[in-house]
Amino acid sequence: MAPILQSTQPWVEKYRPKQVKDVAHQDEVVRCPHMLFYGPPGTGKTTTALAIAHQLFGPELYKSRVLELNASDDRGINVVRTKIKDFAAVAVGTNQRKSGYPCPPFKIIVLDEADSMTEDAQFYDFTPSTTAVQNALRRTMETYSKVTRFFFICNYVSRIIEPLASRCAKFRFKPLSEEIMSSRILYISQEEGLCLDAEALSTLSSISHGDLRRAITYLQSAARLFGSSISSENLISVSGVVPAKVVEELLKACKSGNFDLANKEVNNFIAEGYPASQMLTQLFESIVEDNDLSDEQKARISKKLGEADKCLVDGADEYLQLLDVVSNTMKAFSNMPETFAYKFSVGVLGFLVWAHHMFTVGLDVDTSAYFTAATMIIAVPTGIKIFSWFDKIRFGVRF
Numbered sequence: 001m002a003p004i005l006q007s008t009q010p011w012v013e014k015y016r017p018k019q020v021k022d023v024a025h026q027d028e029v030v031r032c033p034h035m036l037f038y039g040p041p042g043t044g045k046t047t048t049a050l051a052i053a054h055q056l057f058g059p060e061l062y063k064s065r066v067l068e069l070n071a072s073d074d075r076g077i078n079v080v081r082t083k084i085k086d087f088a089a090v091a092v093g094t095n096q097r098k099s100g101y102p103c104p105p106f107k108i109i110v111l112d113e114a115d116s117m118t119e120d121a122q123f124y125d126f127t128p129s130t131t132a133v134q135n136a137l138r139r140t141m142e143t144y145s146k147v148t149r150f151f152f153i154c155n156y157v158s159r160i161i162e163p164l165a166s167r168c169a170k171f172r173f174k175p176l177s178e179e180i181m182s183s184r185i186l187y188i189s190q191e192e193g194l195c196l197d198a199e200a201l202s203t204l205s206s207i208s209h210g211d212l213r214r215a216i217t218y219l220q221s222a223a224r225l226f227g228s229s230i231s232s233e234n235l236i237s238v239s240g241v242v243p244a245k246v247v248e249e250l251l252k253a254c255k256s257g258n259f260d261l262a263n264k265e266v267n268n269f270i271a272e273g274y275p276a277s278q279m280l281t282q283l284f285e286s287i288v289e290d291n292d293l294s295d296e297q298k299a300r301i302s303k304k305l306g307e308a309d310k311c312l313v314d315g316a317d318e319y320l321q322l323l324d325v326v327s328n329t330m331k332a333f334s335n336m337p338e339t340f341a342y343k344f345s346v347g348v349l350g351f352l353v354w355a356h357h358m359f360t361v362g363l364d365v366d367t368s369a370y371f372t373a374a375t376m377i378i379a380v381p382t383g384i385k386i387f388s389w390f391d392k393i394r395f396g397v398r399f
């Protein structure tokens with residue numbers, strides 16, 4: 001059995017395919033213009049670009065013909081104007097064909113994470129800066145198109161400006177299917193002398209969501225911690241995925257309508273140290289599949305989950321966000337749907353606005369303005385008050 005603990009090299013690099021033909025299941029992509037590879041993480045975009053470059057130039061010419069820039073490099077507008085231009089402008093020798101490699105007469109510039117290129121000193125402002133850098137590239141691409149090919153790699157193609165995208169052949173990388181992931185994982189397991197049963201294999205594919213890099217990383221972590229025989233539970237524990245039972249308990253508490261119980265579950269969850277964002281993802285999956293909820297209720301909870309997810313990304317408190325989600329889920333599960341209170345308060349508001357309109361018709365401008373102010377002062381708080389009364393009646397607390 002092969003040693004597991006000796007090598008410190010991450011397996012994602014050790015098992016990065018060196019040849020385009022070994023990149024699993026992205027056949028359409030590998031047949032070269034300027035290229036734009038986009039799609040979710042860990043699906044082989046960078047691997048394909050580097051494999052193409054290696055296969056075109058071989059190890060000897062690789063360094064002189066290929067420039068790799070990723071997010072860790074400085075890729076502000078000045079880099080585009082100088083480093084990329086300097087590299088692109090130097091003509092390639094005509095007689096550099098090495099045995100076994102096609103060595104076409106151009107260079108390749110690989111811009112990884114092209115959707116996060118920044119303008120110097122404006123890195124906090126995504127849209128204008130990225131656009132400025134990309135605009136600066138348009139000219140460079142045109143001027144040096146005879147001697148350079150650009151490979152843009154990104155997750156979100158919508159963040160690449162249209163003039164750049166339209167100069168490229170676009171290739172969408174899809175999340176890898178369970179079978180493709182499993183066969184690559186099986187191959188790596190055999191090479192590393194690991195023993196994975198069918199359940200562990202399927203768990204690994206499902207918790208990785210089509211991201212092979214993630215799957216390989218979980219596998220390596222599990223091998224380090226648990227040795228050569230890896231079970232489904234081992235993989236779940238290294239992945240940070242919340243055990244299905246914990247999600248179930250939380251949903252059960254929501255269904256019970258008992259706020260104290262739900263609060264206790266949220267407290268336990270936070271005390272266990274699970275990431276709240278992971279819980280939101282799994283809660284979402286469970287709610288979408290829950291037959292006790294109507295489509296409208298599912299839509300409401302999903303909206304709340306989305307808002308909480310954004311708040312967490314912005315640095316909000318995990319406990320409060322989760323409690324907010326849980327309270328909204330409780331409302332959705334409760335027999336008196338939120339829509340009733342909502343519609344009632346909106347109805348009161350609507351009535352007052354309508355009454356205001358009827359009374360003010362024919363009044364002079366000043367009287368009408370006073371009346372409008374009075375209506376807003378009465379109508380809005382009244383609506384909100386009624387809304388909160390309903391919450392108090394139902395849960396004894398206002399969320």
Ligand SMILES: Nc1ncnc2c1ncn2[C@@H]1O[C@H](COP(=O)(O)OP(=O)(O)OP(=O)(O)O)[C@@H](O)[C@H]1O
Nearest residue numbers: 012015016023024041042043044045046047212213
């Ligand atoms: N299609 C694939 N075939 C074989 N291995 C793959 C494939 N996709 C990913 N991998 C494995 O995952 C690792 C990471 O892949 P890669 O860097 O190409 O992903 P990516 O799509 O560029 O992701 P990101 O958008 O995060 O940069 C590779 O080193 C390789 O081990």
